[in-house]
Amino acid sequence: MTSKEAVEARLIGSFPSRFVGAMPVCQFLDFLPETDGRPATPKVVSQEELLALLRKFTTNFDLVDTSGCPDPSVVVGGYEFQPTVGLYKSESTRNGVTDMSTMEAWIIIKPSVQQDPFIDPPSNEDFTAPIPCPEEDLLPYWDTKRDYYPKFESSDKQSISTRAHMVACTNAFFETQFRRFGFSILICGSRARFVYWDRAGAVVSRRFDYTRNFILLTEFLWRLNRASPGDRGVDMSVVPTSLPDSQDSAIRELLGVGSSDPLYGYIVPVDTAFQNPKDAEGRPLPTHHFYVGPRPAPKQCGLLEQRTRSFHVWDVAQKRVVFFKETWRLHSQGTSTESEVYRELHSRRIPNIPTFEHGGDMSALGTKTITHLFNEAWWCCTPNHKARLPLVQHRIILGNIERNLSTFKTPKEFLTVFKDALTGEFHLHFSTHESAYKYLGLLHRNISMENIGITSEGCGLLMGWECCSPESRKELLEIQMGTPPFMSGALLDQSTQDKHHVLADDLESFLHVMIYTMVRYLPNATNVEDRNTLLQIFDEEYVIDEGGRAIGGSRKRKYLADLDFPIVKKFTAPPKITTLLRELCDLFLIRYNSTLRFMERHTPETRFKTRSDLLACHREMMAYVNLSVPSCEDWPDIDISAFYTIRPANRYGF
16 A cells, blocks of 8 residues: 555645645634624633534534544545544534535644644744834735745645645545535644635635634634535535426436435526527526536545536426536636637537537636635735636536447447547548647647547547637647646656647547557456556556646656557457557657657658658548548457446546
């Protein structure tokens, strides 16, 4: 088993430099509305009587000691990271003592102040102020006249462990709930801090001695106790719901939902781009539609990776099953939403994409991150911290998607679906991906298993356009996008910090998707050890750097740089499949094999294409796939549904 230190390092690496602090405590309290009626607060308390006293100020919650009861969602790498105390809504139904899916907030308690993961700058009384200032105020922490630039995140071993504990609980909280933001409390010895979390970062308060100033702790908890669900960060656009008894079992079967599984109602904005705000009789048109569906299965990945949820839901108005997708997208001026991209793709008649029905941003309901707003606050310890773009929740409804790529039924269907996503009938037989690239200048930038769908007729669809960018927008192409297991080795290389996303990166992602899917789901004679070795190429751990880039991919670069193609040799499959993989891998040798790159640079120009030219267009890759489709008639026509359980889903859910 991986060491706990390695697991903690991975947790810390998934949340790089996203803690913004140290916000003055009185200012932090403004995250929650003021309320009256707070019980009398003792002036001095001891650590031993803390929990008993806190219950006076959390009358709407149950404070439960969760320290000895793990929840699977906060077990990471075999190690437990559950909170010390969970705050649950009174009389709420929960699955066990620790249930992150129903927790309203949580407290982590460490015995020693030395375990505090953050370092506050001195307060104003610790400075020799050159100018008069009110005694109760704190000075700007980055004042150049003081030549003082504190490091907020402590590098002490105990501090790192505490910070990893915080991140693990937060990952589980957001992954198992419908939340816009959330709150937690950290107590180290006699010192306490408040933390505000959203999907882009965390704002941390300055620490205070709660044993001497208990009113700050009780004021925060009392405000939280009296706050509405929306003020506590609950996503009010998702509500528990039920179906009429006469329809319940039939709709659950269509959705693949168990009879005892909870159902939820989802609000999705209506696409009004081409509609009048009123109908023919002058009545206002609806701004949102309502759908019923399950809670999506958690993926146990980091908060910054929890960008997308997608699953089938029931259209209450149209009485049919449709595909629901929710994305937390980068909110930047000049970027297109996925809704706008789908409208453009359909207007240009790009083939093999899902039917777009409607959708839009949920910002009207407050579903937008705010932690970036504090990066340059006067109290921020890291004033030169690169400002990050906010995230906004975006929802869309798509049609004619029945399954995703991982559920192909036969080898023939797999290659047909893959071909459809890459190569569709359009103009001069340009591919789906190439049509968007050639005629709209769009790079998809997120080719993955989840983004290749299958219709009821067994045809393939290329979806998941939320990360796409115009080739002309170089500044956007510098922002790393995609699903790490399927991103190109070049984009994940630490030495290519300023790399732009290019066509070859998308084409390489198609190759990674094909190999992963074949190794994991296609019946073959490869032994379990070799199969797992091959899958580890894509399950490699990735580190998120301070710029938010995933770093890793060394195994991908290694297998694509090897002229002997060890990945193909280990994969025992029918000869025609092996030949196809060898041909496709051969296209990408030039990206990673230094000998070939050297030879190409020193070869006189000829009338023939160089190896690099093969990755500058779709034609070569399309040719190999197109030639393989007729020959797949000879592949074993086996129903592979029993083969799905070869290996548990990884942290990305596939």
